Amino acid sequence: MKNLHKSVMINEIISFLPLTRSINIIDATFGGGGYTKTILEKFNVNQLLAIDRDPISKIFAKEIESKFSNFTLINDKFSRIEEIVNNSKFKDKKFDIILFDIGTSSNQIDNAQRGFSFNKSGPLDMRMGASDKNAYDIINNYEEKNLADIIYQYGEERYSRVIAKEIVKKRKIKFISDTIELSNIIKKCLPKKNNQLKNKTHPATKTFQAIRIYVNDELSELKTSLEKTLKILNKDGLILVVSFQSLEDRIVKDFFNHNSGKRWRSSRHYPELPDKLATQLKIITKKPILPSASEILENPRSRSAKLRVAQKI
Ligand SMILES: C[S@@+](CC[C@H](N)C(=O)[O-])C[C@H]1O[C@@H](n2cnc3c(N)ncnc32)[C@H](O)[C@@H]1O
Numbered sequence: 001m002k003n004l005h006k007s008v009m010i011n012e013i014i015s016f017l018p019l020t021r022s023i024n025i026i027d028a029t030f031g032g033g034g035y036t037k038t039i040l041e042k043f044n045v046n047q048l049l050a051i052d053r054d055p056i057s058k059i060f061a062k063e064i065e066s067k068f069s070n071f072t073l074i075n076d077k078f079s080r081i082e083e084i085v086n087n088s089k090f091k092d093k094k095f096d097i098i099l100f101d102i103g104t105s106s107n108q109i110d111n112a113q114r115g116f117s118f119n120k121s122g123p124l125d126m127r128m129g130a131s132d133k134n135a136y137d138i139i140n141n142y143e144e145k146n147l148a149d150i151i152y153q154y155g156e157e158r159y160s161r162v163i164a165k166e167i168v169k170k171r172k173i174k175f176i177s178d179t180i181e182l183s184n185i186i187k188k189c190l191p192k193k194n195n196q197l198k199n200k201t202h203p204a205t206k207t208f209q210a211i212r213i214y215v216n217d218e219l220s221e222l223k224t225s226l227e228k229t230l231k232i233l234n235k236d237g238l239i240l241v242v243s244f245q246s247l248e249d250r251i252v253k254d255f256f257n258h259n260s261g262k263r264w265r266s267s268r269h270y271p272e273l274p275d276k277l278a279t280q281l282k283i284i285t286k287k288p289i290l291p292s293a294s295e296i297l298e299n300p301r302s303r304s305a306k307l308r309v310a311q312k313i
Contacts, residue, residue, distance in 0.1 A: 001059045005105040007034030008242055008302040012289050013099065014038060016238055016309055022046045023096040026085075026232075028078040028225065031105040033060045040068045049090055053077045053129030053216075056107060077129070079224040085232050094234040101242040102222060104128065104212070106301065116212060118183035118204035124176065126208075126215045133215045139182060140175050144168045154219070154247065155210030162189045163207055183208075209245065222248060226255045230280055233312040238284070240309045249288065249306050256283050256310045284309040 013035060017023070022044045027036045030050035040048060050061065050073045061073040074084050078100070085093065108128065109116045115125035115135055124135040138147070148164035151157050166189050167176065176182055183204040190203045213219060229239050243249045261279040288306035296303045 001056065001107075003032035003034075003060055004107050004110050005032035005034060006299045006301070007032075007038070008101065008299065008305045009289070009291050009295070009307050010035060010038055012291075012307055013240055013242070014042065016240060016284070017043055017097060020044060021096075024090075024093060024234075025049070025097040025099070026051065026081065026095050027099050028081060029099070029101045030057045030061065030073060031101065032107055033057075033064055035099055035101060036071065037064055040064065040071060045070055047072070047090065047093070049074065049085070049088070049095075051076060051078050051081065051084060054105075054108065055129060060107075075129070077221060079221045079228075081225050082228040082231055093232075094237070095232055096234050096237045098229050098233060098237070098239050100222075100225070100240070102218070102248055103244040112179075115179050116208070118179055118186075118202055118208050121178055121180045124179060124182060126212045128216045131216055135211050135215055136175075136177060138211060138214065139167060140171050140177075150214045151207050151210045153210070154213040155206035155208075156246070157206035157210065159189055160207075160210075213247070219247060219251060222251050223255070226252070230259065230312065235312055237312045238309055239281075239312075240307065242305050242307050244304050244306075249308070252308050256281060256308060260310065280312060281310040282313050284311055 017039065024046050025039060025048045027039070027048065027050045030036055030052040033050070036048060036050050039045060048068070048071050050071065052073070053076060055075055057073060058075055064071050065073070072088070074088065076084055085091065104116055108114050112120035112122035115122045124139055126135040138150070142150070144164045147167060148160045151163055152160035157163065163186055166185055170176060170185050176185070186204040186207050194203050226239070233239065241252045243252055259279070259281040260283050285308050288308050291302040291305050
């Protein structure tokens with residue numbers, strides 16, 4: 001299987017890594033292995049533990065495994081990061097670098113059979129790995145209000161109620177089973193100006209994002225995992241997170257702020273917290289780092305990426 005994923009902001013990521021000191025690293029979102037490979041080739045890595053919930057990651061890990069004995073891939077969710085470490089040969093190890101490049105890889109989006117793409121006909125699935133939910137079940141069985149809430153909450157789609165109503169109307173005639181079928185239903189619910197070609201964002205973008213986030217429980221995954229990193233990071237160790245949409249970025253920003261002694265909550269998805277948490281982090285990137293114009297030109301999927309970095313103190 002050919003790796004179709006182009007790693008995003010890899011140069012910015014590696015600019016934070018120490019060049020000579022021996023380091024232990026977790027790549028919590030291995031994907032096609034782009035970050036892992038570059039880091040193993042260029043840095044003095046003691047051990048690199050990679051995690052990915054998608055079983056296809058095992059295919060991309062093969063070549064790396066054959067070249068590097070200090071590389072291990074675990075096919076699991078990153079919300080179990082602490083358990084993964086403690087149930088493996090890494091038990092009681094602390095890490096110097098923990099990387100997250102969240103969202104989906106091109107190997108997932110561009111495979112029509114996975115059901116992530118509104119541009120390619122495929123089954124309504126959207127599972128990144130093992131999950132008790134799938135898009136078909138949600139679209140065809142959830143009550144209209146529940147569906148509208150999901151589309152609004154996880155897609156920030158202002159036409160969520162209209163879209164949910166139309167989905168329910170259409171599924172009474174015939175179950176909705178194909179991504180293009182769903183995409184066409186959504187298209188009809190949005191005002192004409194949102195459907196014009198000059199509008200760069202596809203009208204189904206927000207609804208597909210919402211369903212995907214819900215199917216994979218992505219926001220809870222991120223929150224749980226970030227909390228756990230604090231227990232397995234070395235003093236002076238770095239957490240680097242690349243996110244691709246505002247809900248995720250807010251979670252990262254809040255997590256960094258709260259744990260660096262600030263009292264601030266930007267997202268309604270983040271639970272209420274005590275006034276001030278113990279200071280465990282220092283924020284390294286006051287503002288997120290964005291991809292360069294040339295990277296966006298070369299890889300348009302990088303355009304919404306934001307990199308935030310914090311250091312354990
Ligand atoms: C954007 S890709 C990472 C690409 C990688 N940095 C590279 O250079 O090839 C995101 C990956 O994270 C994985 N992923 C997303 N959520 C996850 C989770 N909760 N636990 C584990 N892996 C997850 C996806 O399956 C996907 O392979």
